[in-house]
Amino acid sequence: MEWEAVIGLEIHAQLATRSKIFSGASTAYGAEPNTQACAIDLGLPGVLPVLNEAAVRMAVKFGLAIGAEVARRSVFARKNYFYPDLPKGYQISQYELPIVRAGRVTIQLDDGAEKEIGVTRAHLEEDAGKSLHEDFHGMTGIDLNRAGTPLLEIVSEPDLRSPREAVAYARKIHTLVRYLEICDGNMQEGSFRIDANVSVRPRGESAFGTRTEIKNLNSFRFLERALAYEIERQIEVLESGGSVVQETRLYDPDRNETRPMRTKEEANDYRYFPDPDLLPLVLDEAWIEQVRAELPELPDARRARFMAEHGLPAYDATVITAAREVADYYEAVVAAVGGEAKLCANWVMGELAGALNRDGIEITASPVGPEALAGLLRRILDGTVSGRAAKEVFEAMWAGEGDADAVIEARGLRQISDAGAIERLIDEVLAAHPEQLAQYRAGKEKLFGFFVGQVMKASKGKANPRQVNELLRRRLDAEG
Amino acid sequence: MTLGPEEVRRIAWLARVAIREEDVPEYARHLSRILEFVEQMAAADTEGVEPMAHPLDLPQRLRPDEVTETDQRERFQAIAPQVERGLYLVPKVIE
Known part of the structure; x- marks a missing residue:
């Protein structure tokens, strides 16, 4: 039997606010335990939550960016459960009336086709703290710095049909929240x-089959692998006559398998109800329009523009627009060079991305900035350096040896484009290889490449290869 | 609608409230009376009435995104039963 997978994702994006969603405590990552957990975050008696305007603004930005309905009225609810890293005994979330409803995003599939994925809803909620189970002589340590950090939970429709589609969708949301500057997207930090x-x-x-939920996937690779494993597992269960148990599972990357989480006997009963500490969130038209006016150019629009105006192939445009910083860098290079988009794209995706990756540096901290790279590309375009020498120049620039012109000069990488100089080299090479010359004359035309190689060698790689070809051809043809 | 002893025990468990077995019938009576009251309200015609989320007919006030809280860990942890290396300690919980 042929099987089809049905996948829906719930993504928790931590909103990039300075303070928490309901308190004025800092959200900065990596502070000493519990130094950023105030009375509100701790759920001490008598405190009242007050909603952070920036968190609301960010949620609305996201809603507008995915063409969703932004609720003019939304309501916060209490989701009740007991766990030590949830001090109040409930999480403030949104249930029946979320702030963002019914949007959609377009993903690019591997075969180049596009597919629309529905986003059911996105709602605001607070994060819980962290439990540390090790090293406390049989006790659990609780750090509540993260408690109260604003999250946007983005729930997709079950529109995804393969692990690859799920990854494409997750990446798309990741790209989007970073373009909107509402989430730093740092998956290691959660x-x-x-x-x-x-x-x-x-x-x-x-009809849908029975589903399982795989929790807390913190990389795109794990998402793809966990889904691939889980789909295979479910098919095996069904084909051997069993039935899938609805349950929550965890992915173990070391063993590449999913395992059921130890489940409580009771099914979840969160007893949601409207939080009496918070009034309904009402947004007026003018405010929403003001947020709309702040939206940056979104990745889909930018990708389309790079294809239409710069003539980039779809693949290049997708790669370059995947991160806003990369697209910004690329655009700055194109502007500084004054065109030659494909050459700029090749260098950004090639040498630059390779070096950034190798040294673990963010593009915004690149030792070779867009102006500097443009300086090098101009020297390729005007024939000062060959493409191969340019790579050496780039590495030297990366290592801090100066701008392109300084490196070319210091390392003597200037390409010989002087026709007279190249002709002299050709003379020398032909004079030094009379035997090959005779064979060439006798019809062994493959030797042309040999002569090109010898001239390049005689120039120590500095001769402009295109010129060498032209001049050599003219010389041999003339004599022939 | 009347609640039985099983439902009372389950509600108490969900709320993590310890109750004495001999009090269960009394709780069942009280809780059932609340449900009867709800049923009475359910009989009202609410066609076309928008549900309220709060008894105050006001919108939520928003605060600017500013860090206004300072670190008061020592004061908070002074009243915690057990702390270590800045963490609150609780009986072991493992999922």
Whole structure:
């Protein structure tokens, strides 16, 4: 039987506010335990939450960016459960009336096709603290710095049909929240966490199978692998006559498998109800329009523009617009060079990305800035250096040896484009290889490449290869 | 609607409230009376009435995104039963 996977994702994006969603405590990452957990975050008696305007603004930005309905009225609710890193005994979230409803994003599939994925809702909520289970002589240590950090939970429709599609969607949301500057997207620090709901069904069937939920996937690679494993597992269970148990599972990257979380016997009963400490959130039209006016150019629009105006291939445009900082860098290079978009794209995706990756540096901290790279590309375009020498120049610039012109001069990498000089080299090479010359004359035309190589060698790689070809051809043809 | 002893025990468990077994029938009576009151309200015609989320008919006030709290860990932890290396300690919980 042929099976089809049905996947929906819940993504928790930590909003990039300075202070918490309901208190004035800092959200900075990496502080000493509990130094950023104030009375409100601790749920001490008598405190009242007051909603952070920036968190609301960020949620609305996201809603507008995915063409969603932004609720003019939304309501905060209490989600009740007991766990030590949730001091109040409830999490403030949104339930029946979330702030963002019914949006959609477009993903690019591997074959170049596009697919629309529905976003059911996105709601504001507070994060919980952290439990540390090790090293406390049988006790659990609780750090509440993260408690009260604003999250936007983004829930997709079950529109995804493969692990690759799920990754494309998750990456798209990741790109979007970073373009909007509402989330730093740092997956190691937990700023962007993914839960996946997955089920399988016979292809052609319209009813859903029983789903499982894989919690807390913190990389795109783990998302893809965990889904691939879980889909296979469910198919095996069904094909051997069993049935899938609805449960929460965790992915173990070391063993590349998912395992059921130890479940409590009771099914979850969160007893949601409107939080009496918070009034309904009402947004007026003018305020929403003001937020809309602040939206930057979004990745889809930018990608389309790079293809239409710069003539970039779809692949290049997708790679370059995946991160706003990369697209900004690329645009700055194109502006400084004054065109030659494809050459600029090649260098940004090639040498630059390679060096950044190798040294673990963010593009915004690149030792070779867009102006400097443009300086090098201009020297390729005007024939001062060959493409190969340019790579050496780039490495030297990366190592701090100065700008392109300084490196070319200091290392003597200037390409010989002087026709007279190249002709002299050709004379020398032909004179030194009379035997090959005779064979060439006798019709062994493959030797042309040999002569090119010898001239390049005689120039120590500095001759302009295109010129060498032209001049050599003219010389040999003339004599022939 | 009347609640039985099982439901009372479950509600108490969900709320993490310890109750004495001999009090269960009394709680069942009280809780059932609350439900009867709700049923009475459910009989009212609310067609076209927008549900309220709060008894005050006011919108939520927003605060600017500013860090206004200072570190008061020592004061908070002075009243905690057990702390270590800045962490609150609780009986071991493992999922």
